[in-house]
Amino acid sequence: MELIFATNNANKLEEVQAIVGERFIIKSLADIGCTDDIPETGVTFEENAQQKTDFLVNKYGLYCFGDDSGLEIDALGKEPGVFSARYSGTRDMEKNIDLVLEKLGDNANRVANFRTVISLYLNEQQHFFEGTIEGRIITERRGSGGFGYDPIFIPNGYSQTFAEMTPAEKNQISHRAIAVQKLTDFLRERYS
Known part of the structure; x- marks a missing residue:
């Protein structure tokens, strides 16, 4: 089965394909020739994820899924949240990380979580799937792997940041x- 993933982020695409395996072929926006900037104007992860699938369904009529993910930091009132990708006003992740570290300063409360919501459009129905991992924000970057806020996030029960883990290790948790x-x-239950 082919599904369109509403992204051109090669890192995300690679992560998702590794998890779903060979049973499903995941294609990106580039694979279908979509160069539009899909709006993300929602105030929740669910709204943004659904905007992506709604856009693809309305324009291309394809089975698809979209996600929205973000970092939620307790001491910052769950910021950056849905604004994670543009927290500093730009898509420059170095600036976004700098802003998080600056706002946290020497605050002892470093509790945070990453959250993803996926919206799947399939057979004229919308479905949602959520994943959350709890952890903490460290005071300086560590590691060269991963992407986004990975260099400053350590999941609970681990001593490495996401950026210090191998892709396979990160994809497990x-x-x-x-x-x-x-x-x-969900897909395997219905299409095995």
């Missing part, structure tokens, strides 16, 4: 992995 596994289980 990440918020996206949890949500994608729920999506995969």
